[in-house]
Amino acid sequence: MAEQVLIQFRADKTLKQEVSEIYEQLGMDLPTAFRMFMKRSKMVHGLPFEAVLPETRTREDFRNAFNALRSEAVSLPEISLDEINTEISASRAERKRG
Numbered sequence: 625m626a627e628q629v630l631i632q633f634r635a636d637k638t639l640k641q642e643v644s645e646i647y648e649q650l651g652m653d654l655p656t657a658f659r660m661f662m663k664r665s666k667m668v669h670g671l672p673f674e675a676v677l678p679e680t681r682t683r684e685d686f687r688n689a690f691n692a693l694r695s696e697a698v699s700l701p702e703i704s705l706d707e708i709n710t711e712i713s714a715s716r717a718e719r720k721r722g
Contacts, residue, residue: 631658 640654647657664672 643657644654647654650657652660661672
């Protein structure tokens with residue numbers, strides 16, 4: 625057996641507990657899971673999962689989305705305030721009936 629070394633690091637207490645519970649449901653403890661992580665990292669020569677930054681959105685992206693929704697709404701039929709109130713009343717009545 626290879627020489628053993630102690631690895632220590634700090635982690636959020638709640639995160640550690642939640643992750644430990646997940647691994648326990650899988651039938652292993654936290655040290656076993658970390659050993660598996662390290663062995664898999666060695667096998668793939670990197671992180672054993674995809675690590676990418678989330679896509680960032682710009683004001684222009686949101687403006688384009690808003691304008692797309694606006695142009696879509698133009699083709700919808702007009703509805704009067706009385707029709708809206710009638711639909712709301714019918715929905716409330718239905719909810720009361722259960």
